[in-house]
Amino acid sequence: MNSPRPMDRATADMTYRRVIFSVMLLITFIGASLFSALNFYQGVVALALIELGMAAFSLALLCLIRNTRDLASWSLTYISAIFGGFLLIFAHPDATPSVFIWVLLIPLVTHLLVGRFMGLAFSLIAIFLAGGVYIWRFQGNPSLVNPLELANMAICVLTVLIFSHVYEVSRERSEARLRKLATTDGLTGLANRMRFTDVFGWEQRKAQREKYPLCLVLIDLDHFKSINDSYGHEAGDQVLQHVATLLAERLRATDLICRIGGEEFGIMVPNCTLGQVEFVVHELQRVLAETPCRVLDQDLQITFSAGIAQLGRDGDDLRALFSVADRRMYQSKADGRNRVTSVDRPGFTMGSADPAPGGRAPAGD
Numbered sequence: 001m002n003s004p005r006p007m008d009r010a011t012a013d014m015t016y017r018r019v020i021f022s023v024m025l026l027i028t029f030i031g032a033s034l035f036s037a038l039n040f041y042q043g044v045v046a047l048a049l050i051e052l053g054m055a056a057f058s059l060a061l062l063c064l065i066r067n068t069r070d071l072a073s074w075s076l077t078y079i080s081a082i083f084g085g086f087l088l089i090f091a092h093p094d095a096t097p098s099v100f101i102w103v104l105l106i107p108l109v110t111h112l113l114v115g116r117f118m119g120l121a122f123s124l125i126a127i128f129l130a131g132g133v134y135i136w137r138f139q140g141n142p143s144l145v146n147p148l149e150l151a152n153m154a155i156c157v158l159t160v161l162i163f164s165h166v167y168e169v170s171r172e173r174s175e176a177r178l179r180k181l182a183t184t185d186g187l188t189g190l191a192n193r194m195r196f197t198d199v200f201g202w203e204q205r206k207a208q209r210e211k212y213p214l215c216l217v218l219i220d221l222d223h224f225k226s227i228n229d230s231y232g233h234e235a236g237d238q239v240l241q242h243v244a245t246l247l248a249e250r251l252r253a254t255d256l257i258c259r260i261g262g263e264e265f266g267i268m269v270p271n272c273t274l275g276q277v278e279f280v281v282h283e284l285q286r287v288l289a290e291t292p293c294r295v296l297d298q299d300l301q302i303t304f305s306a307g308i309a310q311l312g313r314d315g316d317d318l319r320a321l322f323s324v325a326d327r328r329m330y331q332s333k334a335d336g337r338n339r340v341t342s343v344d345r346p347g348f349t350m351g352s353a354d355p356a357p358g359g360r361a362p363a364g365d
């Protein structure tokens, strides 16, 4: 099964929930141990044994969840087991009414551990069951089971449930917004360099493990400065968005494209040989040539120069690949632009690249 790429929602969510789960298990372990000792001391052996079981279970889970990928299943197991333990305690003749105050924690704990949907579903079932046990236990006691008492408890528990749910919904939304801000380029909506670096590291390990090629393409728009100079910065922004959309539409879902900065883009292409990637980039150039960018009632013909580097052949990490792809991209510029380079020309150095010539504006119609 494919694990999610870094900074994907599932991964970030798991990191957050693992911390919450660990804290919860620690609290359960300490609390259950303490109550177990107290109940043993008071001679209530049955309750003491249930609590001892809860403490041992929490400790075992604490060790188990450190590295598990299946955190959601373990969280549900924990919630079900602990709630099962609570139901046994609630039903025990020695348990006092004050024990039911723990029901207030159920919405909070479940929402924190398993999110808004499962949290809400589990809370409703648990509150319903706990309420049933309460009525069954104390039905002969009118001071504990009467409409006023029940309404008090129900409103209190429902308020905690509503707040827990609203909190979790807004937390998940804020987290998604922050994650988007942190990982995407604001102008084009493509991945930013930080996300690219994260995903590349993940993809690199996968490519090395599964022995398939991984290539990096650097793309730099040609004479972009002259677009800004001739048509204005806003027009330049539109061109960047136009190119970003075209590139993103043409690449596979497994490729990752990012805006590195300015008018430079990076593409990570897994599972393709250098020759295949070169073909793909030529295709992108062809599509771009066939799709001019409409700006201020003019069709601007945009071209780019590209350099390609392959993991292993040209370097063993992203920094080395960037350096090689960058050199080849400049070689494409020096060779006349609108080109793709995947092998070094002997004797070529960055200094020998043609410095950007003063402002040839792209062809308008």
Ligand SMILES: Nc1nc2c(ncn2[C@@H]2O[C@H](COP(=O)(O)OP(=O)(O)OP(=O)(O)O)[C@@H](O)[C@H]2O)c(=O)[nH]1
Pocket (backbone or CB within 6 Å): 187, 220, 221, 222, 223, 224, 225, 226, 228, 232, 233, 234, 235, 236, 237, 240, 261, 262, 263, 333, 355, 356, 357
């Ligand atoms: N509109 C716009 N322009 C940007 C942005 N970021 C960088 N630029 C401009 O991009 C231009 C890059 O110019 P150069 O590095 O000289 O490159 P070039 O004109 O494409 O020349 P060659 O790369 O040699 O073909 C500069 O004018 C920057 O101001 C941006 O976000 N929006």
